[in-house]
Amino acid sequence: MSLITIDDEKCNRCGICVAECPERVIEMTGKENVPSVTEFGNDLCIECGHCVAVCPEAAFNMNIMAAEACPPRQPELFITLEQMEYHIRFRRSIRTYKKKPVPREILERLIQASQYAPTAKNLQPVCWLIIENREEVNRLGLMVIDWMRSMLNGESKPLFTEFMMKQIVGDWENGGDWICRGAPHMIVAHGPNDLPIPASESGCTIALTTLELAAPSFGLGACWGGYFNATANNYPPLRQALDLPKNHDPYGAMMIGYPTYEYHRIPLRKDPDIKWR
Numbered sequence: 001m002s003l004i005t006i007d008d009e010k011c012n013r014c015g016i017c018v019a020e021c022p023e024r025v026i027e028m029t030g031k032e033n034v035p036s037v038t039e040f041g042n043d044l045c046i047e048c049g050h051c052v053a054v055c056p057e058a059a060f061n062m063n064i065m066a067a068e069a070c071p072p073r074q075p076e077l078f079i080t081l082e083q084m085e086y087h088i089r090f091r092r093s094i095r096t097y098k099k100k101p102v103p104r105e106i107l108e109r110l111i112q113a114s115q116y117a118p119t120a121k122n123l124q125p126v127c128w129l130i131i132e133n134r135e136e137v138n139r140l141g142l143m144v145i146d147w148m149r150s151m152l153n154g155e156s157k158p159l160f161t162e163f164m165m166k167q168i169v170g171d172w173e174n175g176g177d178w179i180c181r182g183a184p185h186m187i188v189a190h191g192p193n194d195l196p197i198p199a200s201e202s203g204c205t206i207a208l209t210t211l212e213l214a215a216p217s218f219g220l221g222a223c224w225g226g227y228f229n230a231t232a233n234n235y236p237p238l239r240q241a242l243d244l245p246k247n248h249d250p251y252g253a254m255m256i257g258y259p260t261y262e263y264h265r266i267p268l269r270k271d272p273d274i275k276w277r
């Protein structure tokens with residue numbers, strides 16, 4: 001059975017589906033110039049839904065994606081160039097959070113949006129672990145400190161010094177939290193480490209980047225948990241505590257919660273280093 005069905009009567013033969021299909025699985029054939037799926041199209045199709053989404057006549061349906069189930073184009077919801085530019089520049093890593101937890105529905109909606117980030121070959125390998133309980137976030141944060149303490153001596157000492165671990169451990173001992181920043185929740189993006197192409201790492205990074213960028217529109221703030229994720233990849237006790245599927249690796253962690261403070265201006269960044277050829 002074909003993955004894609006094309007309604008001959010609705011199709012206006014414009015050929016946009018052929019031009020936009022990333023895997024070239026649609027062709028125009030016969031005198032009538034009707035689009036159809038190529039001989040190996042069903043095997044090559046990555047189920048990205050572009051044919052369904054780009055067809056002006058809603059002539060395409062996929063067995064996993066009916067045209068009428070796909071949300072329509074709504075130009076009134078597009079954001080302006082100024083809004084987009086400002087939003088990207090105004091994003092900040094947030095490191096002080098209110099104690100108030102974020103309702104599950106809000107985190108779910110944020111993740112639903114982030115799920116639309118691009119993934120290699122549309123594999124959509126990203127899975128999400130949400131550490132919802134603040135005490136659990138803190139318990140896992142302590143494991144990061146344990147890992148750092150274990151590196152104080154021996155071969156890993158240069159790493160310990162380079163990444164300011166002495167200060168981080170000292171800060172923890174004085175009641176601070178350089179690891180999870182007191183965030184009420186931690187989101188870990190993970191995915192299979194045995195895919196034919198390495199889609200999980202880029203997929204998780206891009207999805208978390210999207211999530212961080214979307215967070216302010218939900219009234220939320222976020223910050224990458226770089227130390228947390230490095231520990232999850234290098235310290236078996238934290239890895240075990242995350243309890244991910246056997247063939248999964250953690251590819252990124254992000255703190256999330258309601259920000260305590262508002263930012264009043266945008267800090268400056270380096271000019272981009274661009275070469276034109």
Ligand SMILES: Cc1cc2nc3c(=O)[nH]c(=O)nc-3n(C[C@H](O)[C@H](O)[C@H](O)COP(=O)(O)O)c2cc1C
Pocket residue numbers: 091092093094095178179223224225226227228
């Ligand atoms: C991969 C990655 C890991 C990071 N890890 C941490 C971290 O563990 N703790 C932290 O406070 N900030 C972390 N950050 C945030 C950076 O410090 C921050 O992006 C940078 O200082 C610029 O600030 P801005 O995000 O507000 O522009 C990380 C950022 C990235 C991209």
